Structures are given as structure tokens and as C-alpha cells.
Amino acid sequence: MTEEKQVRFGPAGIPAQCKGTGTLDGVKCCAELGLTAMEMEFVRGVRMKEPQATAIGIEAKKLDISLSSHAPYYINLCSTDEVKAANSRRHIYEAAKATFHAGGRITVFHSGYYQDFTKEEAYKIAKKNLLETEEKLKQENIKCVLGAETVGKKSQFGGLLEVIKLAQEIETVQPVIDFSHLVARADFPLKTEADFKKLFDLLEKELGDYVKHFHGHFQEVNYSDKGELNHLKLGTKDEPPYKPFMKMLADNGYSGTIISESPIIEEDAIKMKQEYEKQLKNKK
Numbered sequence: 001m002t003e004e005k006q007v008r009f010g011p012a013g014i015p016a017q018c019k020g021t022g023t024l025d026g027v028k029c030c031a032e033l034g035l036t037a038m039e040m041e042f043v044r045g046v047r048m049k050e051p052q053a054t055a056i057g058i059e060a061k062k063l064d065i066s067l068s069s070h071a072p073y074y075i076n077l078c079s080t081d082e083v084k085a086a087n088s089r090r091h092i093y094e095a096a097k098a099t100f101h102a103g104g105r106i107t108v109f110h111s112g113y114y115q116d117f118t119k120e121e122a123y124k125i126a127k128k129n130l131l132e133t134e135e136k137l138k139q140e141n142i143k144c145v146l147g148a149e150t151v152g153k154k155s156q157f158g159g160l161l162e163v164i165k166l167a168q169e170i171e172t173v174q175p176v177i178d179f180s181h182l183v184a185r186a187d188f189p190l191k192t193e194a195d196f197k198k199l200f201d202l203l204e205k206e207l208g209d210y211v212k213h214f215h216g217h218f219q220e221v222n223y224s225d226k227g228e229l230n231h232l233k234l235g236t237k238d239e240p241p242y243k244p245f246m247k248m249l250a251d252n253g254y255s256g257t258i259i260s261e262s263p264i265i266e267e268d269a270i271k272m273k274q275e276y277e278k279q280l281k282n283k284k
């Protein structure tokens with residue numbers, strides 16, 4: 001993999017202002033807006049077939065849009081019900097396959113729910129299901145990183161330390177840092193530049209060069225004591241604040257991709273990109 005030297009920005013899905021409604025339209029629209037990434041939303045099921053994925057991949061490469069995807073929401077890897085577990089593995093497998101054919105690097109998923117399991121039990125079951133998924137992808141020579149997202153609700157399996165551990169123990173898994181979820185779940189405080197630096201120091205200590213190709217979601221969040229309620233646009237209440245984060249990224253030379261899941265997906269992606277570029281210039 002060629003190492004990126006900077007941070008890419010893009011929307012979660014096809015930009016709202018895009019005239020077309022297909023993924024290919026979305027890729028072109030992102031390029032016109034000056035964005036450099038796009039996450040394909042397979043959240044209600046993977047319907048993209050190989051020829052379509054290949055065509056999208058060719059265009060994305062030409063326009064220098066880095067693609068990723070979000071796997072279906074209907075996933076619970078912490079299930080001991082074999083039908084539910086098999087369906088969860090299939091959703092991740094299908095998302096990874098379409099992403100691979102489109103030349104994308106990573107598919108993001110929410111791991112599941114603790115239900116009545118202890119945290120340790122939930123971890124073991126999720127790990128077993130991920131190893132099985134990895135095995136199937138390897139057999140078919142499908143190369144796609146499985147991105148375990150840091151989740152937003154306290155009832156969900158997938159806190160920061162849990163996804164770091166999954167990434168350490170499973171070759172194909174890497175964390176997807178949803179910064180707003182870390183705040184909503186009280187997994188990690190993110191208020192100042194120093195807080196963001198502490199988080200990246202932790203990631204580097206535990207996962208080495210992950211900080212040179214990290215994948216994350218950034219937007220603001222509304223939450224209760226149970227965790228995430230809904231996503232908010234940047235500048236609503238600065239939780240978490242994007243400006244110190246952009247400065248920290250620029251000052252330390254980290255590389256990766258930031259996807260905006262704000263209610264105004266592409267506008268906030270552009271806002272972050274502009275702030276990041278301003279901070280890069282200030283540095284010089």
C-alpha cells in the first residue's frame with residue numbers, strides 16, 4: 001500500500017447536492033467539490049454487483065477519490081444464534097467484496113450488542129465470527145480491511161479498547177474511530193488539541209503505523225447517559241470540536257481518511273478540509 005502523506009476528506013454517501021443518485025454520480029460530484037474520499041453506504045444491504053463496482057473503481061481512481069464503504073446495520077457479531085451470526089458474517093463479507101471490486105480499502109461495521117453477555121463473552125463471540133469472515137475472504141482472495149467502528153451507545157459492543165484489541169488479534173481488522181461516539185460513550189474525552197494528541201499517541205502505541213492510514217468518522221453528537229442520540233453539524237456545540245483536531249493532525253503529520261456523517265455531509269467535509277489545509281499552511 002502506498003502511504004498517503006495527508007488526510008483525505010469525504011462524505012458518508014452521495015453528496016446531497018449531487019444531481020444524480022447513483023454511486024458513480026456521487027464520486028464525480030465529490031471530485032467537483034474538491035473532496036478526496038467517499039464512503040459508499042451499504043447500510044440497508046449490499047446490492048452492488050461486480051461490474052458496477054469495477055466501473056465505479058475506475059472512475060474513482062481517475063478522479064483520485066479514495067473509496068470505503070459502510071456495511072449493513074443489521075449486524076450482530078455477538079450472537080450465539082447461528083442464523084443471526086451467519087447473516088452478520090455474510091453482510092460483512094458482501095460489503096468487503098463489493099468494496100474490494102471498487103478498489104476500496106476498508107469496509108466499516110458496527111460489531112453488535114452485549115445483550116446479557118459479559119464484556120469478555122461478547123468479545124470472544126465477536127472475535128470468533130470475525131475470524132470466520134476473514135477466513136472466507138482469504139479463501140476467495142478478497143482483500144479488504146474490516147473496520148470495527150467505535151460505537152456510540154453503551155449497550156453496543158465496540159468501545160475504543162475493544163476495537164483496538166480486535167485489531168491487535170485479527171490481521172484483517174483495523175479500528176474505525178468515530179470521534180463523536182468516543183465522546184457520547186465517555187470512552188475518551190476530546191475537548192482540546194492535547195486530548196486528540198493523547199488519543200493518537202494511544203493508537204500509535206497499540207497499533208503502530210495505523211496513525212499513518214487511520215480511518216475515522218467526524219461530526220458532532222447529541223447524547224444522553226446511555227450514549228449517542230443523534231449526529232449534529234459542525235459548530236452546533238463543539239462536541240467534539242473539529243478545529244483543534246485539524247490543527248493536531250496538521251502539526252503532527254498523521255495521514256488517513258475522515259468521513260463526515262454530519263446532517264450536511266459534504267458541506268462539513270469541505271469545512272474540515274479547508275480548516276486542515278489552513279493549519280498545514282500555518283505550520284510552514
Ligand SMILES: [Zn+2]
Binds near residue numbers: 070108109110149
Ligand atoms: Zn457507523
